[in-house]
Each structure stands twice: as C-alpha cells, then as structure tokens.
Amino acid sequence: MKSRTIKVDYLARVEGEGALTVKIKGQQVTDVKLKIFEPPRFFEAFLRGRKFNEAPDITARICGICPIAYQMSACHAVEDACGVKITGPIRDLRRLIYCGEWIESHALHVYLLHAPDFLGYEDAIRMAKDHPDEVKRGLRLKKAGNEIVRLLGGREIHPINVKVGGFYKVPEKREFFALAEELKWARDAALETVRWVATFSFPELDRDYEFVALRHPDEYPFNEGRLVSNKGLDIAVREYDQNFVEEHVSHSNALQSRLKERNSYFVGPQARYNLNFDKLSPVAQEAARSAGLGPVCRNPFQSIIVRSVELVYACDEALRIIENYEMPDAPAVKVEPRVSTGYGCTEAPRGICYHRYRLDDRGVIVDAKIVPPTSQNLKTIEEDLGQFVQSHLVIQKDRLQWQCEQAVRNYDPCISCATHFLKLHLESE
C-alpha cells in the first residue's frame, strides 16, 4: 500500500521552535504529531523560592510577544492570594495596556505572519513588493499598539512599569493626547484590515469544537470573568485545576491540556468572539457583520478575520478608556503577603493564560503553575490537521504541506510560550 509523509522540519512564521509530521497510509491519515522541540526552561521550578512581587517580571520572560499577558495573570493571581481586588483607574489602565498588546500581537500575526499564506508569499517582506500599502498599514498598526505598551509600560518587550498592586508610575491625562490621535487612525486602519482579509479565500474546515474563554457580565474579557464554553463549562478561575488536566506526551517539550470531562478544546480570538460576541462594541460588531461573519465563526482559517475584528475592538476600547481616564491618587495599592493560594486567568492575544501561586507568610512562592494558551490548543491543532489532510489527500504535496503550515498558523501558536512550537513533517510510510 502506498504511504507518504508530510514533514515540516522547522515551522516558520510562528514564535518558537516546532515541527509537524503527518503520516498517511493508503487513503488514511494514520498519525499527526506536532512536535515541540523548543528547549524546556523550567519557569515553574525556579519560581519556587522567589518573592511574590517578582512573579510579574520573571514570568514576562516566558514570552517576548505577549509579556503583558504573563504580567497580568501573575499580578491577578498574586493579588487573589493576598485578598486584594483592583478597581477604578488602575483596573482601566490594565485593560488599556492589554489593548496595546492585542493590537501589537494581532497586527503582527495578521499582516506579517498569516496574510502571506493567503496571498501566496513566503513572507511579508516579499509580499510588501506587491502590496506595499497593506504591509505599511500593518506595521503602523502594530506600532500604534506598541505605543500604548511603551507609554504605560516603559518599553514594548518586557515592560518595566507593571507591578503587583498596579503600576510604579501612572501617566497624566494629557500624556495620552497624541496617542489618542494615532489610535483614531488605527481604528480606521483596523476596519480597513477587516475589509481586506474578508476578501481572502478560505479552505473549508468545520469541526465540533469546544471553545473556552473568559466571560464577564459587563465587558469583552481581558483580566476577569468566569471560564465558560459552548458545551456547558461555567466555572470560577479557581476551579481550573479541577476541570483541566495537562498531559506530557513523548514528542513534545510542551505539556498538552485537555478538559477532564470531554477532551480537546479551543482558546484564543475565535473562542472569545464566539462566546462574547454580544460584548463587542457596536463598531466591532458592525465590522464583523459587514465581513460576512455571524455571532459564531467556526472555520479556523477565518481566524484572521476574527483577529482583525478584535483589532477594531481593541482600538475602540483603548480610545474609550483614554477618554474616560482620570489619574488615580496613587499608582498602586499596597499588597501584603499572607499564607494562601491565588489564581489568575487572563485573555492573552492567543487565549487564556492561567497562573496559580502558593505563598508562605513572608511572601515567598512555594509552588507555581502556569498554563500558556498555546499548550491548550495543541491537541486541537493536531486534530485539525488530521481532518484537513484526510479531506485534501488529492492536493499536490507541496501545496498540501503549505496548507498544513497555514492550518497551524491559524492558531498563531507561540511555541516560546508552550515551551516553543512548530515544524511540519508530512510523512507517508
């Protein structure tokens, strides 16, 4: 019986190092492995013995693309342990800096990492030769997001101004004026982005996913909410460990997560969108509708449209926060450690990022657990590939390999987070 293998040894345009192997025997896909060979870095181990207020700066170093996600999850988990809840302008500023990270990360992925697949380019630099205006628009959008992070955080990568309890220093209202003008441009550019990506052609893929995201009664989720799914999950963040389990598989340096009661699940922009469409601002909802999306979008190849809709929302929300901002009396509230365990889960650009810390009476971390978004999507990506290849066996191998890479990039996988991510092998025995 004829068999073949689709192999990608070093998956490109993802953050980190991974590979993909799909084995096909006759007309049957027999094995799909997303290998993660990004070396292990042992964050959960060396967090033991560190002080509670070091967690945001240390965990930021898990990922250079989404450091805010780690800083926010760490702050909320530690504050939960210490019985502190942040409200008012400091809470708003945290949403604002998160908007900045979403804009920066989504613009990077939509324009520089994912769009080249749809238009048939190896990378955005080659794409820029034929589509200079689009690539320049993407870079300027990305820069607008980075500007928010830089103003509030001090720098774009591993910001220095975030701490447990709030910030070291908060801006005066007038410091936002120039930024607001750029964000108005960015919101228009994001709307333009939605229109642009909606014209791409999308391979078919429809599976019965379980989407998991935060849901908050009043807002599109960033830092707070309950964990919900389209299949009945509805739990507090502190119940995470009772409902999810991480497994160690031999082909990966990243742990794979699954729901204990069911199995694989799907996190990220598409999960947030499908579970929180009603909380998007009117301009973002309208953008989605005009791109032909309903309140639920299941084809993962269309994630690029959903990501663009979130770009619109993040610009819109950032402008709303800036408009209503009043400088707080103090940049942070005091947080005193106590013997306790704290839980935090926030919406990273790529989906939920869960942290748990156990502290002793001096605020020393005695135990830590961190679950990044990408390790929660790994099983779903493998399953997507299995079904996709099975239904596209007639496609020429080179093209199939490229589309497999594209299917992986639908999730904007961050292998640096999940330890690190992707290479693709399509193998026929």
Place this chain on the structure above:
Amino acid sequence: MALRKPKLAVWKFSSCDGCQLSLLDCEDELLAVADAVEIANFPEASRAVAKGPYDLSLVEGSITTPHDAERIHGIRRASKFLVTIGACATAGGIQALRNFKDVKEFTSIVYARPDYIETLKKSTPITDHVFVDFELRGCPINKYQLVEVLSAFLNGRKPNTPPHSVCVECKQRGTVCVMVAQGTPCLGPVTQAGCGALCPGYTRGCYGCFGPKETPNTSSLSSWWSELGVSDGDLMRVFRGFNAYAEPFRRESEAHEK
C-alpha cells in the same frame, strides 16, 4: 556590476523570542533593513531559507540541550560575523537559574515524564561554545542598539554601544537619583547602560536587565542596599535574575546565599 546584498541570518536557541522580535518591532526601519540585506534565514518571519555562508548571523538564546551545543558550531562555521543578542545568548538568561540547582529536580517539578526531556545541567551563553564577534546586551535588547549593530557590521565598523553604567544615562536624561533622593534600592551603578535608564524614569530602581557593566563594584553596592534595610535573601535574589550567570552577578549572589 551590481553589488551583492549581504546575507543576514537570525538563529534561535533557548529564549522567549523577544530579542528577535525587536527586529520586527523596528516598524519604521524594517522595510529599509530588508532592502539593504538579503534575509537568508529568519524562521520567525519567513518560510524561505537560503543556504550559507552568511555575512552576519544574529544569535538569540542560550545553550541548554546537547543538540543545540552541536548546532551552534555549524552556525559559527557558516557565518562571517556572529553577534549574540540578549541576556540569554550573552549570559545564559533566566533559565540559567537551573545552574544553581539540581536540574533533575527541576525537570520533575515541571514534567510528569522527566525521561522524555533532554536537557543539559547548565544554561550557558554562546561565547562558552564558539567565538563571538560582538555581544549585544539586554533583556530585552534595545531595538535602536540593534539597528546600530546591524549598520556597524554591514559597514565594517565597530558598534557604538557604551559600556558605562545606567547611572550615566540617568544623568544624561536629567533623572534624579532614586537611590539617593528616595532611598529606593537600584542596580544602576553596576548595570550596563543601553535601556535609557527606563526604571528610574518610572520611579523604580534598576533591576539589572542589561547585566554587569565593566568593572562593577557589586559588593560596595550591596553594603549600600543593606543600609537601606535589604536582607541577604533579597540581595541574593536581585543579583540572581536575568543575568544571574554573568560572572560578577553570580559571585555577588553567592556571597549572600546562606
């Protein structure tokens, strides 16, 4: 005759990807850089790969696996100039905290099946393995310094990245000393410049992202910190950060370890 464009390659070892992202974060300069060089290997940005040799290789990340310890030699052989970028590549990074502990214990804390994991006992900088032409410091690196380094190597000159302390940058920007004026412990006096004295600008003490400056007097700074009421345990932790395995910081952290 048209001049051949110099070939640029970007390589990744154990790291967070932030330093190579700095290149993509040069939103205003990126297309100009891409015009001046041939991007021959940069998997984070492109699926196209060109064969070596390369005129300039940027290396991010530290060496933590037997496979990587081999791989770096091939990259060195294929590169005319090899520049390391960021604290992982220049000092072993935050993952070098394993160097002070038993890595087997670490593996069993994080992974259910430690036998699946292949890792070295220590996380080490690139310069422990091959000759390095230039080290660009920072966790993360400063993107303007990166553009300066690219420009210098492509034009055959030495990069202009000052080796003095963060204190000089505070003076340059007119920031009042947080340690003298507010009693905030600060690593500025022993830390290499490059960030633009960010933390003091935000009323925070420097925490050493750029690693030790030339000839740092760490023990003297530690005594000043002690006078401000900082415990030995906290002194050990502050030097044991993103540049923990850089020699002067390593020695100072060990001096405060019980």
